[in-house]
Structures are given as C-alpha cells and as structure tokens.
Amino acid sequence: xxxxxxLGARLYRGEVGYDFVGKRKIWYxxxxxxxxxxxxxxAVRGLHLGIEFQGGAVFTTPSTSATVTQAQEITxxxxxxxxxxxxxxxxxxxxQVTELDTQQANAVKSQLADSLKVDETKINADLVGxxxxxxxxNKAWTGLGIFMILVVIYLAIAFEWRMALAALIALIxxxxxxxxxxALVGFEVTPGTVIGLLTILGYSLYDxxxxxxxxxxxxxxxxxxxxxxxxxxxxxSINSTLVRSINTTVVALLPVAGLLFIGGGVLxxxxxxxxxxxxxxxxxxxAYSSIFIxxxxxxxxxxxDPKMRALRKRVLAKREASAAKGEPAEAGADxxxxxxxxxxxxxxxxxxxxxxxxxxxxxxxxxxxxxxR
Amino acid sequence: MAAPNKGKGRKPAGSPGxxxxxxxxxxxxxxxxxxxxxxxxxxxPRLGIDLxxxxxxxxxxxxxxxxxxxxxKTNMDTAVSIIERRVNGLGVSEAEVQxxxxxxxxxxxxxxxxxxxxxxxxxxxxxxxxxPVLTYQAGTPTAPKPSGxxxxxxxxxxxxxxxxxxxxxxxxxxxxxxAKPSADATAQGRAVTGALTADExxxxxxxxxxxxxxxxxxxxxxxxxxxxPAPSADPGTAALQKKFEELDCTTxxxxxxxxxxTTPKDTIVACGKNTQGQWEKYILGPAEVEGxxxxxxxxxxxxxxxxxxxxxxxxxxxxKKFQSITxxxxxxxxxxxxFAIVLDGNVVSAPSVSQRLGGSAEISGSFDQQSAQDxxxxxSYGALPLSFQEQSxxxxxxxxxxxxxEAGLIAGAIGLALVIVYLVAYYRGLAAIAIVSLIASGIxxxxxxxxxxxxxxxxxxxPAVCGAIVAIGITADSFIVYFExxxxxxxxxxxxxxxxxxxxxxxxxxxxVSDFVSFLAAAVLFLVTVGKVxxxxxxxxxxxxxxxxxxxxxxxxxxxxxxxxxFFAGGHSWSGLDPKxxxxxxxxxxxxxxxxxxxxxxx
Numbered sequence: 001x002x003x004x005x006x007l008g009a010r011l012y013r014g015e016v017g018y019d020f021v022g023k024r025k026i027w028y029x030x031x032x033x034x035x036x037x038x039x040x041x042x043a044v045r046g047l048h049l050g051i052e053f054q055g056g057a058v059f060t061t062p063s064t065s066a067t068v069t070q071a072q073e074i075t076x077x078x079x080x081x082x083x084x085x086x087x088x089x090x091x092x093x094x095x096q097v098t099e100l101d102t103q104q105a106n107a108v109k110s111q112l113a114d115s116l117k118v119d120e121t122k123i124n125a126d127l128v129g130x131x132x133x134x135x136x137x138n139k140a141w142t143g144l145g146i147f148m149i150l151v152v153i154y155l156a157i158a159f160e161w162r163m164a165l166a167a168l169i170a171l172i173x174x175x176x177x178x179x180x181x182x183a184l185v186g187f188e189v190t191p192g193t194v195i196g197l198l199t200i201l202g203y204s205l206y207d208x209x210x211x212x213x214x215x216x217x218x219x220x221x222x223x224x225x226x227x228x229x230x231x232x233x234x235x236x237s238i239n240s241t242l243v244r245s246i247n248t249t250v251v252a253l254l255p256v257a258g259l260l261f262i263g264g265g266v267l268x269x270x271x272x273x274x275x276x277x278x279x280x281x282x283x284x285x286x287a288y289s290s291i292f293i294x295x296x297x298x299x300x301x302x303x304x305d306p307k308m309r310a311l312r313k314r315v316l317a318k319r320e321a322s323a324a325k326g327e328p329a330e331a332g333a334d335x336x337x338x339x340x341x342x343x344x345x346x347x348x349x350x351x352x353x354x355x356x357x358x359x360x361x362x363x364x365x366x367x368x369x370x371x372x373r
Numbered sequence: 374m375a376a377p378n379k380g381k382g383r384k385p386a387g388s389p390g391x392x393x394x395x396x397x398x399x400x401x402x403x404x405x406x407x408x409x410x411x412x413x414x415x416x417x418p419r420l421g422i423d424l425x426x427x428x429x430x431x432x433x434x435x436x437x438x439x440x441x442x443x444x445x446k447t448n449m450d451t452a453v454s455i456i457e458r459r460v461n462g463l464g465v466s467e468a469e470v471q472x473x474x475x476x477x478x479x480x481x482x483x484x485x486x487x488x489x490x491x492x493x494x495x496x497x498x499x500x501x502x503x504x505p506v507l508t509y510q511a512g513t514p515t516a517p518k519p520s521g522x523x524x525x526x527x528x529x530x531x532x533x534x535x536x537x538x539x540x541x542x543x544x545x546x547x548x549x550x551x552a553k554p555s556a557d558a559t560a561q562g563r564a565v566t567g568a569l570t571a572d573e574x575x576x577x578x579x580x581x582x583x584x585x586x587x588x589x590x591x592x593x594x595x596x597x598x599x600x601x602p603a604p605s606a607d608p609g610t611a612a613l614q615k616k617f618e619e620l621d622c623t624t625x626x627x628x629x630x631x632x633x634x635t636t637p638k639d640t641i642v643a644c645g646k647n648t649q650g651q652w653e654k655y656i657l658g659p660a661e662v663e664g665x666x667x668x669x670x671x672x673x674x675x676x677x678x679x680x681x682x683x684x685x686x687x688x689x690x691x692x693k694k695f696q697s698i699t700x701x702x703x704x705x706x707x708x709x710x711x712f713a714i715v716l717d718g719n720v721v722s723a724p725s726v727s728q729r730l731g732g733s734a735e736i737s738g739s740f741d742q743q744s745a746q747d748x749x750x751x752x753s754y755g756a757l758p759l760s761f762q763e764q765s766x767x768x769x770x771x772x773x774x775x776x777x778x779e780a781g782l783i784a785g786a787i788g789l790a791l792v793i794v795y796l797v798a799y800y801r802g803l804a805a806i807a808i809v810s811l812i813a814s815g816i817x818x819x820x821x822x823x824x825x826x827x828x829x830x831x832x833x834x835x836p837a838v839c840g841a842i843v844a845i846g847i848t849a850d851s852f853i854v855y856f857e858x859x860x861x862x863x864x865x866x867x868x869x870x871x872x873x874x875x876x877x878x879x880x881x882x883x884x885x886v887s888d889f890v891s892f893l894a895a896a897v898l899f900l901v902t903v904g905k906v907x908x909x910x911x912x913x914x915x916x917x918x919x920x921x922x923x924x925x926x927x928x929x930x931x932x933x934x935x936x937x938x939x940f941f942a943g944g945h946s947w948s949g950l951d952p953k954x955x956x957x958x959x960x961x962x963x964x965x966x967x968x969x970x971x972x973x974x975x976x
Binding site: 055058068084085087088090094126127128129139140142143144146147151154158191192194195196198199202205206207213217240241243244248253255257262272275276 | 426429450771783784789792796836842843847857882889894895898902
C-alpha cells in the first residue's frame with residue numbers, strides 16, 4: 001500500500017493528477033447522458049410502486065397449517081407479485097398482494113383456497129389501501145424541498161452561493177440517477193427504497209462539502225497571486241482530496257455492497273435488495289458527482305466572476321511573458337491543458353528554468369498556494 | 374495533562390487539550406449508558422412491526438347520526454392520517470395504518486407498544502365541543518335530591534366498574550379514562566384554574582327540577598341569544614328533562630347512551646366527573662366552539678398547582694368564538710356562567726367564567742401525566758371525521774420474518790469485515806484507532822437505541838437496521854478525513870505530534886460542516902414528515918450526532934495520546950504514519966513518472 005501512500009503524496013503535492021476541471025465537458029456530457037437515460041426510463045417505464053404506496057388486495061384465511069413461506073410462494077405464483085404474508089393470532093394468514101383488481105383477486109383467491117386446502121368461501125378478500133398513503137409521500141416531498149432550500153442557504157453562507165448552487169445540482173443529479181435506475185431495473189419501490197434515497201441526501205452532500213471545504217481553503221488568497229486560475233486550483237483541490245474521496249467511498253460502499261450482493265443476492269432477501277440498491281447507486285453517484293460535477297461546476301461559475309476573469313487574464317499574461325522568456329513548451333502545455341499538472345511547473349517559473357525533471361520535484365513543494373499556510 | 378510542556382503552546386488552535394480527561398469522561402458516559410441499559414432490562418432495541426410482529430387492530434367506521442354518507446374515501450383517508458399521527462405521535466414507533474375495504478382501518482402496532490393506550494388512542498373520536506352549561510346536578514338518577522356534596526360511596530365503586538368496562542375496550546369512551554388512573558389521587562389535588570376556575574360549588578338544589586325544565590329549552594336559539602330560560606315546555610324539552618332526571622352517570626352504559634345521536638346544535642345531557650371524582654350530570658346548550666377551532670394542544674405540568682393540565686391554543690376563528698362565548702357567560706349567574714368542555718359526549722371539565730377570555734384555554738381535571746399528554750396529543754391532531762368501532766384485535770407475525778434480519782446482520786458483518794480489511798490495508802496502525810472508534814460508536818448507538826425503546830417508543834425496522842449498517846461507512850468517513858489531514862501535515866514535513874494537533878482544527882471544521890448538512894437533512898425530515906420517514910430521520914440524526922461525539926471525544930483524544938507512543942511517533946512502517954510510505958522523501962528519485970493510475974470509475 002505504500003504505493004498508494006506515495007501516490008497520495010504526489011496527488012497532494014499536485015505532481016500527478018487528473019484534469020477534472022479541464023475535461024469537465026466530457027463528464028458533463030456523460031452525466032447529462034445518464035440523467036437523460038434516467039428520465040426517459042422513468043417516463044417510459046415508470047416506477048413499480050409497492051403495496052405500501054398503492055395498496056392492493058388483502059386475503060384473510062381461516063386457520064391453516066400452511067407456513068408463511070409456503071403462502072408467500074403460492075401467492076407469488078398465483079398473482080405474479082411479491083406478497084406480504086403475516087400469521088394472525090387466530091392461526092389464519094393475512095396475505096397482501098399489490099396490483100390486483102377484483103377479477104384477479106378472485107382467481108388468486110381460489111388458487112389460494114386450493115393450495116392451502118381451505119374453504120374458498122372462508123377466505124376473505126378485500127382491497128387494502130396504502131399504508132404509505134399520499135400524505136406520507138407528499139410530506140416527504142415537502143421535506144425534501146424545504147431541506148434543499150435550507151441547505152442552499154446554509155452552503156451559501158458557509159461557502160458561497162455558487163458552491164451552494166453546484167452542490168444542489170449535484171444532489172439533484174444523484175437523486176435523478178438513482179430514481180432512474182429503479183425505473184430501468186424495475187425493482188419495486190418500497191418504503192425501504194425511499195429511505196435509502198433520503199440517506200443519499202445527506203451523504204451526497206457530505207462528500208461534496210468535503211471537497212468544497214478544501215477548495216475554499218485553497219482559494220482563500222487567490223486574487224493575491226498570479227500563478228493559477230480558479231479552475232486550476234479547483235482541480236488541485238479535487239486531486240488533493242482524491243484519496244480521501246476514494247477511501248470514504250470504498251468504505252461506505254463496502255457495507256452496502258455486502259447488503260446488496262450477499263444479503264440480497266445470495267440470501268435472497270427482498271427488502272434488503274430494495275434499500276441497498278438505492279443506497280449503492282446513490283452513494284456511487286454521490287461520490288462521482290462531487291468530483292466530476294460539483295467542483296467543475298463551481299469552477300465554471302467562478303470563472304464568470306469578473307474578478308476571476310481578471311485573474312485568469314493576469315495568469316495567462318504572466319505565462320505568456322515567461323514563455324517568451326524561454327520556456328515555450330512547458331508553459332504552452334500548461335496553458336493548453338490548465339491544471340493538468342498544476343502546482344508544479346509554474347511554481348516559480350524564473351528559477352525553474354533548468355532541467356524539467358528536477359524542476360518538478362522542487363516545484364512540487366508548492367508552498368505558495370493558499371492551500372497551505 | 375501529561376504534556377503542556379514544551380513549545381506546543383505556540384499553536385493556539387492546535388493544542389492537544391487534555392486528551393486523558395476527555396477520554397475518561399467519554400468512557401464514563403459510555404459505561405453509564407451501557408449500565409443504564411442493563412439496569413433497565415431493555416438490552417435489545419425494540420424491533421418494528423416488520424421484524425417483530427405485533428398487534429393488528431381492525432376498526433370499522435360507523436355512520437354518525439345526521440351524516441349518513443360520511444363513510445367515503447376522503448373521510449377514511451383523513452381518519453387514517455389522524456390515527457397514524459395519534460399512534461405514532463413522535464414518529465419513531467413504526468406503527469402502520471391503512472384502510473381495508475370500504476370502511477375498515479387496520480392499525481398495526483409493533484410488539485412491546487403499550488397496546489391498551491394505543492387502542493384507546495385509535496378508537497377515540499375526539500369530538501371536542503365547548504358548550505354552555507344550563508344546569509347540572511349530582512350524577513344519580515334521583516332528580517329531586519339536591520346535591521350538597523353528593524358522594525355516595527357507591528358511585529365511586531361503580532365508576533371503577535365502569536372503567537373496567539373501558540379496559541375491555543367495548544366502547545371508545547375516552548373521557549372517563551383520563552379520570553380513571555387518578556380518580557382517587559386527584560380527588561384532593563383540586564383545581565383552582567385561574568380564570569377558568571372550575572366551579573365546585575354544589576349546584577343549588579333549587580335548580581334541580583324547575584330550573585332544569587326552564588333551561589333545557591328549545592336549544593336552537595335561546596342559549597345563544599340569552600341563556601335566560603325560554604319557558605316553553607314543548608315536548609322536546611320535556612323529553613330532555615325526563616332524560617336528564619333519569620340519567621345515571623355512574624354506569625358506563627348510561628354515560629355512553631346519554632347523548633348518542635345528537636348533533637352539535639342540539640341541547641344535550643351529558644355526564645362528567647367533578648374535581649372530587651364524583652359524577653355529575655349536565656344539561657348543555659349547543660356547541661359554541663369546536664375541536665376544529667383548536668390549533669394546538671398539549672399536556673403540561675402546572676407548577677403552581679402541582680397538577681397536569683391540557684392547554685389549548687385556538688385558531689383565529691376559534692379565538693373569536695371563544696371570546697364571544699366567555700364574554701357572554703361571564704355576565705350570567707351561576708351555574709350558567711360555566712361552560713363545559715365536552716369530549717366525545719362527556720364533560721371533561723366545566724369551569725366558570727368571570728371575564729372575557731382570549732386565544733387559549735386549559736382543561737384541568739383529574740389528569741395524570743399520561744392522560745394529559747394523550748388528550749393533548751389527540752386534540753392537536755384533530756377529531757376523527759367518523760366514529761369507529763373496534764372490530765378485531767389480533768396478533769400478527771412479522772411481515773419480513775427473522776431470516777431477513779439475519780441476512781441483514783450477516784451482510785452487515787461481512788461488510789464491516791471488508792471495511793476493516795480495507796482500513797488495515799490502507800491505514801495500517803491507524804486503522805486500529807478507526808476500528809476502536811467504530812466500536813465505541815457502535816456501542817453508543819446500540820445502547821441509545823435500546824434505551825429509547827422504552828423511553829419514547831423508538832422501534833427499529835429493517836430500513837433502520839440497514840441505515841445503521843450504512844452509518845458504519847459514514848462514521849468512518851470522519852476518521853478518514855482526519856487521518857488524511859494528519860498525513861498531509863506529515864507530508865508537509867512535520868513530525869507526528871504537531872501534525873496531529875495541526876490537522877485537527879481543519880479536519881474538525883470539515884467534519885462539522887458536513888455533519889451539519891446531514892443533520893439538517895435529518896432535522897427537516899423529522900419535523901416535516903410523518904410515519905416511517907420520520908423514524909428514519911430520527912435514526913439519521915442520531916447517528917450523525919453520535920458521529921460528532923465520537924470523533925470529538927474519542928477519536929481525537931485517542932489520536933493525541935497515541936501520537937506520543939513510539940510506534941506511531943517513530944513512524945513505524947506498520948503505523949500508517951511512516952513518512953517514507955507517505956511519500957515524504959528527498960526529491961531524488963522522483964522522476965517524471967506519469968503515474969496517474971486513478972480510475973475515474975472508482976472515484
């Protein structure tokens with residue numbers, strides 16, 4: 001792992017890195033593509049809502065020797081939908097199945113009577129309303145709306161409005177993708193799903209906020225220097241927190257993956273699947289969006305700020321000047337792909353003139369950004 | 374404690390504090406919580422209905438007189454949402470409410486809930502009216518007997534018997550219940566309710582007969598315009614009078630029947646207990662203020678009088694109505710200066726009015742904490758649009774079954790093991806700190822959840838269990854943020870001890886800001902939503918708070934202490950803080966290796 005440690009150090013110093021900000025257009029494109037797929041999936045296939053949301057049929061049987069599992073299988077076969085089965089104090093069963101109309105319900109009823117060996121007339125069939133009625137769903141939406149407004153206000157105060165806006169876009173991006181995956185995969189949407197989705201709220205922002213925090217620190221004195229543009233510093237912030245982002249994402253995804261693949265897949269537990277799928281997709285999307293979407297967006301917004309534009313001009317002017325002094329290749333490369341290897345080359349262009357390799361090493365100390373005091 | 378010696382003071386933000394002491398406090402708190410858990414005997418968290426099963430109550434809606442077509446989808450849905458809030462007031466008890474068929478409502482409450490209380494709460498219609506008192510007397514049928522201090526020992530006994538009837542749940546007769554648990558205790562603890570003093574003066578014997586007939590008048594208009602008797606003794610009035618005379622408030626059946634089938638506009642007879650716990654019967658005018666005029670209500674403890682009361686705030690319209698009725702009543706002679714607070718047909722209290730009153734009122738009576746809070750809860754969430762009868766009460770098995778929980782726990786354990794493997798592989802020695810912190814956080818979460826079960830009815834359902842498993846990762850995040858900061862400081866060339874202290878203020882800020890966002894999500898969802906979402910929000914908020922607590926009071930002090938150990942401070946290659954492994958080295962061999970094997974997918 002020392003390899004990783006060294007890599008971490010190099011990332012930290014900005015010796016290596018991926019040009020997240022520079023290549024943002026690609027990632028925006030990918031995100032837009034995914035989002036559109038998600039929305040189309042949602043529009044075409046719609047969500048498969050569970051009985052908790054739309055109600056269904058409920059069968060109450062008289063006392064029977066059949067077990068809950070048996071009844072579950074029988075009903076599922078008969079109706080084609082997963083059933084919720086509970087044993088009642090009387091020894092009977094309460095079986096709830098989603099999406100049945102009266103006719104289907106009758107068919108299921110007679111099949112149940114056959115398989116459970118009870119008198120059909122004694123099975124009571126009724127339509128059951130959702131216990132996650134519209135009220136709960138509506139209130140959850142209201143809550144989501146209020147939360148978004150508050151969090152934007154908070155982030156605007158703690159950071160600035162551009163970051164708040166970018167974080168909000170990233171959040172919506174994550175939620176859309178997760179919901180879209182549900183539509184595409186066709187998993188049933190249960191309360192567990194909704195709860196998983198809401199967990200993402202906090203998590204997606206958590207990740208974004210950590211990157212923003214480093215960005216804020218890095219850009220504190222940005223106008224007092226002329227070495228880097230905002231975008232480049234933003235890119236450095238992402239890279240320097242990259243190890244952390246990867247680690248936290250891996251650590252958060254491992255338990256969820258355990259739930260999804262082992263709990264849900266191998267042991268075949270339905271509810272676990274519902275929750276962990278939404279969490280898995282959401283967490284992954286959250287980590288992705290905080291790096292590839294949120295921060296580049298901030299850079300985009302920021303670069304429109306007159307102050308930052310002026311800074312950019314100064315930076316480019318200076319680079320040109322030093323390029324004219326005799327470093328054409330190096331500076332040119334950097335101007336072309338700003339931030340590709342930020343923090344090393346331009347560190348001190350004047351005395352960095354000698355050998356390229358040595359210059360990297362020295363420049364890498366990077367003591368001059370606002371990142372470190 | 375050990376080392377405020379050399380040059381550490383120069384970094385104000387990064388002083389190590391007193392890690393030993395903080396740690397000891399933290400451990401004491403943890404041991405206390407764990408001890409509390411074992412002492413209280415609730416060593417496992419309560420499980421929700423999906424995992425533990427529980428009780429299922431089926432309620433059948435009944436048409437109220439005068440509203441034959443009231444059983445429709447809208448009313449049923451309203452009833453569902455009101456019952457939902459009643460049984461799940463705090464939002465953490467994981468009860469489920471849904472309609473079944475045309476006119477049934479199923480209420481599922483998890484095992485371990487106070488079933489009796491839940492049944493009372495779901496069944497109570499909570500039709501609340503403020504009615505002017507026309508007359509009243511002792512609650513026994515012998516009309517002419519003036520009520521000096523009418524306490525036949527028998528009546529108390531019968532009252533008890535009636536209460537037993539209640540327990541059997543035959544009727545949804547709520548108001549007698551608040552009185553029940555404390556009938557004897559509060560008999561002395563009487564209420565002098567400030568402006569709303571309940572008039573305890575025994576009703577004048579004179580009014581028993583003739584007064585009754587006078588006042589029990591037509592009832593459509595006269596009590597409104599002027600409570601002065603309208604002397605017309607039409608058949609309706611006579612019937613009412615007869616009913617009043619015959620009414621025996623000491624029996625449950627009679628109380629229930631007393632004003633069945635009346636509408637708010639009728640003049641009615643009703644029963645109620647006075648502050649001595651004796652039954653009295655009333656003739657009451659048409660309702661002036663209704664339960665829908667109540668904006669908010671809660672059971673509170675009145676310090677001055679040392680008793681539980683229920684306070685109510687009226688809505689704007691309710692305030693106006695209340696002002697007008699109290700203004701009118703204050704002009705009149707006893708007993709007609711009283712108004713009765715009638716809940717589901719029973720008089721809860723009948724305070725007298727001496728002046729015009731404004732936007733709030735209180736009900737004092739023989740409440741104990743439970744009954745006061747229950748009533749406040751019920752009034753806040755409003756009256757059911759329909760009355761319900763309990764059709765069946767039966768136990769239900771968990772909908773998910775034990776194997777789901779087991780699967781979840783196994784999966785969680787495997788996930789946790791993977792997390793540990795990853796942490797050890799990457800952070801080496803530091804992983805020990807992370808693991809110990811995770812264990813501390815796990816213990817805290819578990820004990821608090823176990824303790825909250827009996828305290829506020831908190832129940833864990835499967836989503837919450839999953840949430841707790843996921844919280845492992847989210848908690849580990851904070852450690853990672855801190856560790857990475859420390860490593861960054863070491864990469865800057867610092868030695869471990871200053872690195873640990875310098876890294877902390879920055880890591881702290883990051884952790885606080887991001888945890889605040891999580892907590893904000895939890896708080897908003899908890900306040901705005903109902904039902905399971907609320908339960909989830911509670912879990913999320915709890916784990917977020919615990920995350921902060923653990924990082925501040927456990928991980929940081931442990932880190933500070935361990936930074937003094939040679940293993941870490943010396944940068945042992947297994948400590949996770951080995952400067953060499955962190956890439957701190959003279960820039961000799963750093964060539965221009967284009968080593969960016971960062972997989973964007975992973976990121």
